[in-house]
Amino acid sequence: MTTTTSYELQPLTTLTSQAQQELAKWQEDRKRWEETLPVMGLLSQFLDLTPFLTENAVSASTDGRNLYFCPAFSATLDDKERIFLQAHLIWHCVAGHLTAPLVASPHRWHLACDHEVNSMLLKLGISLPSRALLFPTYFGRSAIEVYQWLSGHPRPQDETSLDVHPAALWAHNSSHMPDLGLIGLWRRRAHLAAQEAPAIPSMVAEFCLAR
8 A cells, every 4th residue: 555654635625626627527437337337327326526635645545435536636547547446446345345354464455455356347348547456367366365365476565556445544544434334335235236237247246246
């Protein structure tokens, strides 16, 4: 994960012109999903798009209720990267990544979660930008399997992520900590998404049912 030790996300009470422009892009991506990938249109409605101010190097994250993004960072993304990032954060919620086990390396766990989510996005037909993390030899493997495999990585610190892991938010700010009700709610939403089969690949449907 990022080396930042604190994540102070300050939602914008008054949107700047840049925040308005970037928010419109994220909203338009959701509308497009409703027509092209209904399961993403369904899942996206459960997170409120929330532009924020930060003094730290925070790009985007989610606490299971809000999808936080920094307008200045968003403005640096092309369409492919922005669409991917929103889908990626939504699927962190679907995958159950709002919490994290007590692991020796939070950074390796973040990488493993990113790989798990990105495998699902690829199966859904969502394009992965060049900066998206994926370990092809472990495509489709669970986060815990990838985490264990990464213990043999010679330089895991060289691997980076576009987002901040959800658990990193509440690890530094308890206001973002998910309650059991929210975790259970996302489990039910994952099962709801599985009902989109055969419109979604069987691998994705099975993943959702296993949450």
